[in-house]
Amino acid sequence: MYPSDIFTCNSEPILRTVDEFTTKEYEAVAESVNELYDDAEDKNAFAGCLVRLAGHDMMDFRYLFA
Numbered sequence: 001m002y003p004s005d006i007f008t009c010n011s012e013p014i015l016r017t018v019d020e021f022t023t024k025e026y027e028a029v030a031e032s033v034n035e036l037y038d039d040a041e042d043k044n045a046f047a048g049c050l051v052r053l054a055g056h057d058m059m060d061f062r063y064l065f066a
Contacts, residue, residue, distance in 0.1 A: 033050070
């Protein structure tokens with residue numbers, strides 16, 4: 001299994017600009033990630049993918065908005 005097998009896109013893009021998440025929205029995201037983790041065959045690879053994803057997101061943010 002590859003990270004691309006886990007993170008697939010819908011056929012229609014969802015574009016949304018969010019100033020901040022509500023607690024309910026944040027909990028829904030966390031719950032869905034936890035469910036994907038529980039279902040992953042290789043939990044170490046999945047966790048590593050999430051760390052890299054978060055790291056690249058942080059680096060992009062710092063680069064674009066510094």
